[in-house]
Amino acid sequence: AMRKAAQLGFGGIYVNPDVGGSGLSRLDTSIIFEALSTGCVSTTAYISIH
Incomplete structure (x- = not known):
C-alpha cells in the first residue's frame, strides 16, 4: 500500500510542484x-505524517 501511495504522489500532496x-x-x-481514512485509518495517518 505504501509503495503504491508513493507512486501516486501522496507523499507530496501539498509540496510545491517545483520540487516534485x-x-x-x-x-x-x-x-x-479524510476520504482515504474511510479505507484504512492507520495507513492514512502514516502517509499524512510522513
Missing part, C-alpha cells in the same frame, strides 16, 4: 486524507 509535489492546499489535503 502536487501543490495542493492544506484544505485539499485534508479532504483527500
Whole structure:
C-alpha cells in the first residue's frame, strides 16, 4: 500500500510542484486524507505524517 501511495504522489500532496509535489492546499489535503481514512485509518495517518 505504501509503495503504491508513493507512486501516486501522496507523499507530496501539498509540496510545491517545483520540487516534485502536487501543490495542493492544506484544505485539499485534508479532504483527500479524510476520504482515504474511510479505507484504512492507520495507513492514512502514516502517509499524512510522513
